Amino acid sequence: MLVYFLLNISVAYSTMIAFVNNQFIEESKATLGISDLSIQRGYGVFDFFRTSNFTPLFLDDYLDRFFTSAATLRLQPMHSKKELKKIIGEMIRQNNIADASFRLILTGGYSDDSYQPASPNFIIIQQAVQLPGNEKFIKGIKIILHEYMRDLPTAKSINYLMGVYLQEKVKQKEADDVLYHKDGCVLEFPRSNVFVVTKDGKVVTPAENVLKGITRKKVLELARQKYTVEERAVTIDELKNAAEVFLTSTTKRIIPVLSIDNTEIGDGKPGEITAFLLEAFLKMEANLIAATAEKYAL
Numbered sequence: 117m118l119v120y121f122l123l124n125i126s127v128a129y130s131t132m133i134a135f136v137n138n139q140f141i142e143e144s145k146a147t148l149g150i151s152d153l154s155i156q157r158g159y160g161v162f163d164f165f166r167t168s169n170f171t172p173l174f175l176d177d178y179l180d181r182f183f184t185s186a187a188t189l190r191l192q193p194m195h196s197k198k199e200l201k202k203i204i205g206e207m208i209r210q211n212n213i214a215d216a217s218f219r220l221i222l223t224g225g226y227s228d229d230s231y232q233p234a235s236p237n238f239i240i241i242q243q244a245v246q247l248p249g250n251e252k253f254i255k256g257i258k259i260i261l262h263e264y265m266r267d268l269p270t271a272k273s274i275n276y277l278m279g280v281y282l283q284e285k286v287k288q289k290e291a292d293d294v295l296y297h298k299d300g301c302v303l304e305f306p307r308s309n310v311f312v313v314t315k316d317g318k319v320v321t322p323a324e325n326v327l328k329g330i331t332r333k334k335v336l337e338l339a340r341q342k343y344t345v346e347e348r349a350v351t352i353d354e355l356k357n358a359a360e361v362f363l364t365s366t367t368k369r370i371i372p373v374l375s376i377d378n379t380e381i382g383d384g385k386p387g388e389i390t391a392f393l394l395e396a397f398l399k400m401e402a403n404l405i406a407a408t409a410e411k412y413a414l
Contacts, residue, residue: 133210135207136148148223148239153230153233154237158277159224160221161191161272163178163179165178166215166217166367167217169405172204176197177330179200179201182272183197188270191222211242215246216245218241219240219242221238245367248367253386257292257375259376260289260377261376264278270328293306295376300352301350302350302351309332309364310322310362315357319343319344319346320346321347332364338396356379358381360386369397
């Protein structure tokens with residue numbers, strides 16, 4: 117009883133506003149019935165984007181992917197893209213957090229037999245977000261490999277079973293993340309995409325059986341302006357013998373990978389091409405914020 121009492125005290129001071137189905141509600145009061153397939157079977161999709169200075173970054177891209185994921189799992193969103201933009205704009209206004217993350221979740225719905233999908237439930241959660249600084253870029257990360265491919269990998273499903281399960285192993289190996297591979301070819305991180313820079317300066321990323329990240333998409337656009345770019349299969353040997361390796365994600369942007377299964381990548385320091393792409397990506401973000409800041413100004 118004491119634990120329950122303390123837990124309720126901790127959420128009582130929360131004034132964050134969430135969105136559930138068709139209404140804004142205090143996050144501490146938001147609920148989901150236990151018969152929902154997201155709880156019973158882990159069935160559902162989500163997407164995740166962030167705001168900077170109250171401006172949603174690349175929102176159209178994220179919403180397009182959200183609808184694509186929903187279609188892959190045969191779930192029908194209850195709001196149009198235009199309606200979602202209005203809801204998101206209102207949440208930005210109500211919660212008044214300049215730099216935040218947004219998580220859109222579409223569940224399998226309240227199933228009569230705990231197996232057949234029903235009318236989906238829809239949730240939006242907003243939280244403050246803090247991005248890694250220059251120190252994280254300089255330090256880079258150490259990763260390990262694990263053979264696994266996600267179910268329906270082109271959909272952003274809520275099923276992160278393997279990623280969560282492997283967290284203990286990641287800590288035991290004193291690593292920062294785990295990279296999936298299958299049949300000798302690398303795929304993706306649980307929450308990020310991987311890029312390789314070959315010794316002849318090509319920028320390469322896996323093309324099949326991966327989630328097409330939005331940051332991945334933007335980095336490909338930037339890389340094509342200066343380098344030869346390839347979307348294709350990347351072998352483990354190619355990965356470990358690359359000149360540079362980096363990951364891309366919504367909240368990490370671009371982070372160098374400096375060690376893989378204790379194999380040092382390149383000279384063990386962030387590479388020149390990785391650094392150039394991060395600078396170009398930050399400039400792309402800044403230009404987007406400057407162009408749209410007035411629209412979302414509070």
